[in-house]
Amino acid sequence: MHFKEYLANLPAYKPAKLIAQPTQSITKFSSNENALGPSPKALAAIQAALPNIHRYPDSAVLSLRQKLADHADLSPEAVICSNGSDEMILLLCYAFLREGDEAVMTEGTFISYFLRTLATGGKAIRLPLHDFTHNLAAMVAAITPRTRLLFICNPNNPTGTMNTAAEMQEVLAKVPSDVLIVIDEAYKEFVSHPAYPDLLPEVRKGRQNLVLMRTFAKIHGLAGLRLGYAYGHPTVIDYLNRARPVFNVNSLAQVAGIAALEDEEHVARSRAHTEASRTFFMRELANLGLQPIPSQTNFLAFEVGDDAAVTDGLFAKGFTITPLSGWGLPGYIRISFGTMAQNEQFMLALESVLATVGQK
Ligand SMILES: Cc1ncc(COP(=O)(O)O)c(C=O)c1O
Numbered sequence: 164m165h166f167k168e169y170l171a172n173l174p175a176y177k178p179a180k181l182i183a184q185p186t187q188s189i190t191k192f193s194s195n196e197n198a199l200g201p202s203p204k205a206l207a208a209i210q211a212a213l214p215n216i217h218r219y220p221d222s223a224v225l226s227l228r229q230k231l232a233d234h235a236d237l238s239p240e241a242v243i244c245s246n247g248s249d250e251m252i253l254l255l256c257y258a259f260l261r262e263g264d265e266a267v268m269t270e271g272t273f274i275s276y277f278l279r280t281l282a283t284g285g286k287a288i289r290l291p292l293h294d295f296t297h298n299l300a301a302m303v304a305a306i307t308p309r310t311r312l313l314f315i316c317n318p319n320n321p322t323g324t325m326n327t328a329a330e331m332q333e334v335l336a337k338v339p340s341d342v343l344i345v346i347d348e349a350y351k352e353f354v355s356h357p358a359y360p361d362l363l364p365e366v367r368k369g370r371q372n373l374v375l376m377r378t379f380a381k382i383h384g385l386a387g388l389r390l391g392y393a394y395g396h397p398t399v400i401d402y403l404n405r406a407r408p409v410f411n412v413n414s415l416a417q418v419a420g421i422a423a424l425e426d427e428e429h430v431a432r433s434r435a436h437t438e439a440s441r442t443f444f445m446r447e448l449a450n451l452g453l454q455p456i457p458s459q460t461n462f463l464a465f466e467v468g469d470d471a472a473v474t475d476g477l478f479a480k481g482f483t484i485t486p487l488s489g490w491g492l493p494g495y496i497r498i499s500f501g502t503m504a505q506n507e508q509f510m511l512a513l514e515s516v517l518a519t520v521g522q523k
Contacts, residue, residue, distance in 0.1 A: 323458025
């Protein structure tokens with residue numbers, strides 16, 4: 164058989180022991196999920212849709228796209244849905260990268276940009292983070308005639324940092340019009356900083372080389388259903404649609420997505436809980452002598468010394484977290500927020516683990 168070299172050489176996906184589905188005695192602080200659970204309105208919509216599960220979904224995802232378009236004051240032609248935003252990253256790479264084409268991204272960011280670029284034959288140009296934040300000027304400077312995609316995660320996973328509206332305007336002004344700027348806004352709804360960019364007006368103005376990726380996996384609490392979406396120019400969205408598997412968004416995800424968007428109370432509660440958790444952890448971690456990176460998201464990263472040992476220690480105490488050595492941030496860990504009771508239990512576990520491993 165003739166395997167594609169660039170696909171065969173990719174690291175195989177191994178679900179790590181530490182991030183496998185948690186058992187009852189394990190609390191998951193490792194995947195940036197919504198600690199408050201799914202939107203109750205989405206659950207009710209799923210229940211109501213179950214008897215029709217023998218039918219294929221609407222392949223055009225019309226109702227949900229209309230709802231998402233209304234929310235953004237755009238037309239449905241400017242919206243595409245996917246099987247999680249992870250699939251959107253694959254669709255973007257599949258649609259825009261020919262073998263040897265370049266995608267510019269950072270180290271210390273969501274790994275899918277790198278993996279899907281390689282999986283589709285592209286070349287990943289990875290620049291270091293600056294002060295745990297995307298160095299946008301360096302990224303723009305790294306663009307060559309072979310560059311097709313520029314991936315910006317804002318706010319960034321795993322550091323929780325963000326780039327400002329002013330910085331983003333510079334990017335929009337400088338990036339050549341044939342390079343597609345992809346902004347991953349998976350954690351957008353958790354941001355409280357006033358300088359966070361709202362880029363929808365750029366899409367409304369008809370800018371072609373800009374795609375804003377979003378997900379229902381975070382604030383809406385629907386990670387297991389797999390539902391992502393993106394806003395962009397109708398020409399680009401139509402092109403991406405050609406790359407999309409016809410039934411990539413299942414029918415339960417479609418109804419749940421609409422209900423979740425309508426569930427403003429769940430969104431507000433989730434945002435308030437995240438802000439309270441952030442405040443709690445910033446204070447409690449500082450009390451332990453740690454220096455968490457100020458975050459705009461529902462997770463925090465900080466240095467602990469031996470991240471693998473601290474991860475193992477926390478697992479033994481019933482928590483999965485994410486060691487960041489594999490993300491280019493050796494010595495750091497990332498924790499997602501739980502319920503307030505879980506947050507408090509976590510701090511006790513961390514204090515006891517740090518007393519024996521890692522460095523304070
Ligand atoms: C920055 C970022 N983008 C995309 C995703 C993938 O989200 P989804 O569950 O919609 O595939 C994640 C998941 O953790 C993420 O952190």
